[in-house]
Amino acid sequence: MKYSLRTKLTLSYIFVVLISVFMISVVTNLLLDKHFKEYIIENQERKSREIVFQVSQQYRMDGTWDKEGIESICINALKQGMIIKVVDPSDNVVWDARLHDNHQCEQMLAQMERNMSSRYPNWEGKYVENVYPVSNKLGNAGKITIGYYGPFYFNDSDLAFINTINRIITGIGAFSLILSFLVGSVMAKRLSTPISRVITTARMISKGYFGDRITEKFNTKETAQLTETINNLAETLENQESLRKRLTADVAHELRTPLATLQSHMEAMIDGIWEPDTQRLKSCHEEIMRINRLVGDLEKLARYESENLILTRTSFDVSELINNIIQNFENDFASKGIGISFSGEKEIVHADKDKISQVIVNLLSNALKYTPKGGAVEVMVKGEDDLTEIYVRDNGKGISPEDLPYIFERFYRADKSRNRMTGGAGIGLTITKAIVEAHKGKIEVKSKVDEGTEFVITLPKQPV
Numbered sequence: 346m347k348y349s350l351r352t353k354l355t356l357s358y359i360f361v362v363l364i365s366v367f368m369i370s371v372v373t374n375l376l377l378d379k380h381f382k383e384y385i386i387e388n389q390e391r392k393s394r395e396i397v398f399q400v401s402q403q404y405r406m407d408g409t410w411d412k413e414g415i416e417s418i419c420i421n422a423l424k425q426g427m428i429i430k431v432v433d434p435s436d437n438v439v440w441d442a443r444l445h446d447n448h449q450c451e452q453m454l455a456q457m458e459r460n461m462s463s464r465y466p467n468w469e470g471k472y473v474e475n476v477y478p479v480s481n482k483l484g485n486a487g488k489i490t491i492g493y494y495g496p497f498y499f500n501d502s503d504l505a506f507i508n509t510i511n512r513i514i515t516g517i518g519a520f521s522l523i524l525s526f527l528v529g530s531v532m533a534k535r536l537s538t539p540i541s542r543v544i545t546t547a548r549m550i551s552k553g554y555f556g557d558r559i560t561e562k563f564n565t566k567e568t569a570q571l572t573e574t575i576n577n578l579a580e581t582l583e584n585q586e587s588l589r590k591r592l593t594a595d596v597a598h599e600l601r602t603p604l605a606t607l608q609s610h611m612e613a614m615i616d617g618i619w620e621p622d623t624q625r626l627k628s629c630h631e632e633i634m635r636i637n638r639l640v641g642d643l644e645k646l647a648r649y650e651s652e653n654l655i656l657t658r659t660s661f662d663v664s665e666l667i668n669n670i671i672q673n674f675e676n677d678f679a680s681k682g683i684g685i686s687f688s689g690e691k692e693i694v695h696a697d698k699d700k701i702s703q704v705i706v707n708l709l710s711n712a713l714k715y716t717p718k719g720g721a722v723e724v725m726v727k728g729e730d731d732l733t734e735i736y737v738r739d740n741g742k743g744i745s746p747e748d749l750p751y752i753f754e755r756f757y758r759a760d761k762s763r764n765r766m767t768g769g770a771g772i773g774l775t776i777t778k779a780i781v782e783a784h785k786g787k788i789e790v791k792s793k794v795d796e797g798t799e800f801v802i803t804l805p806k807q808p809v
């Protein structure tokens with residue numbers, strides 16, 4: 346059985362409140378019983394002594410009792426639940442509450458019995474009497490018997506006090522229950538709203554609609570993280586999806602031209618319009634080579650894009666690596682009449698040596714390709730605190746501001762009319778960027794047409 350977050354949270358709140366109120370009520374009543382009982386017993390004792398004192402004051406010096414005084418004390422005591430009998434030294438009754446009004450005495454005891462049974466259902470109380478001798482300066486003046494409902498009793502105001510406390514606890518309990526229900530509902534709503542929103546977006550994603558985003562802001566840390574993660578997921582999937590679509594379109598576009606050329610050449614030769622001579626066959630062969638190169642480039646791109654997260658890092662001197670690569674390129678630069686120079690100190694980085702080497706090779710071969718005869722290429726390594734910067738600068742043909750934002754995209758070539766046989770497929774910089782970003786670095790480019798181009802790569806020295 347699956348319950349909603351709202352039901353579960355509200356029920357938990359209610360459960361906690363019920364347990365708390367129950368505990369408070371039990372503990373309060375236990376303490377109340379204990380202390381109140383002690384207080385009542387002490388009070389009874391104090392009142393009895395008080396009455397004995399007051400009654401003894403009514404004994405006159407001539408050996409007689411002031412009966413009126415005694416009566417008023419004893420009637421007052423009767424109202425407080427005490428049945429008093431006063432006798433003189435010869436056991437003659439001076440005053441007896443039962444003789445005065447036995448009916449009232451019985452009624453009072455029955456009332457005590459009811460009070461106690463209402464609080465303690467199995468209460469077993471009984472009438473008890475305490476006898477106190479009365480003495481004064483003349484000696485023995487008689488005895489006072491004080492009877493009451495024992496071992497202790499609650500009168501109406503005591504009972505009302507206890508009941509009021511219990512009513513207050515019940516009231517607080519009921520109020521807390523309503524409050525817990527309301528707070529539980531509000532909290533559950535606050536939690537379930539973002540979760541429901543995440544569910545809706547996740548469902549949309551699973552159906553292939555990646556455009557949905559959670560725009561609401563939530564102030565619970567975890568829910569904010571959850572919605573942010575879902576938004577990032579949607580964005581990544583959306584990017585992947587658009588890359589996938591673009592890749593298919595780009596590949597189709599790249600293949601169309603050589604295939605169309607091949608088709609028309611072949612058809613012309615099959616139809617006998619063209620003689621299949623060496624020149625024409627060579628042209629067809631070039632188109633096949635172009636397709637072959639494109640497929641090779643695609644394979645490379647696929648490898649880098651899937652591998653770019655797996656880096657085999659080692660510590661190495663990047664200046665030494667660049668110097669070695671420059672040496673390999675020296676002949677190519679020399680034969681094209683381009684000067685190449687390097688400046689930089691020893692600079693240790695912790696990175697994937699093969700992949701960084703691929704980056705340098707790509708940038709140098711571009712500089713070689715796009716710099717005319719007589720030009721110069723400069724490579725520089727600079728070490729900052731935690732960063733290493735690599736500059737590759739040429740004074741070649743440059744890139745126009747319209748092309749500049751797109752040069753890192755797949756298959757993007759600034760010069761569309763350039764002979765595809767000499768240029769690449771436009772993925773060199775895509776691979777370069779993928780490698781640099783896998784190292785948590787960045788690549789920037791500045792360029793001016795006919796003045797030159799500068800690529801700056803910034804790499805963290807240690808993995809971040």
Ligand code: ADP
Nearest residue numbers: 711715743752758759769770771772773774798
């Ligand atoms: P390609 O294989 O075409 O060189 P890249 O991805 O390496 O593809 O480069 C993309 C485009 O950026 C190139 O076609 C070129 O127009 C431009 N580009 C790259 N490097 C330079 C440079 N050093 N000078 C001028 N243009 C450049």
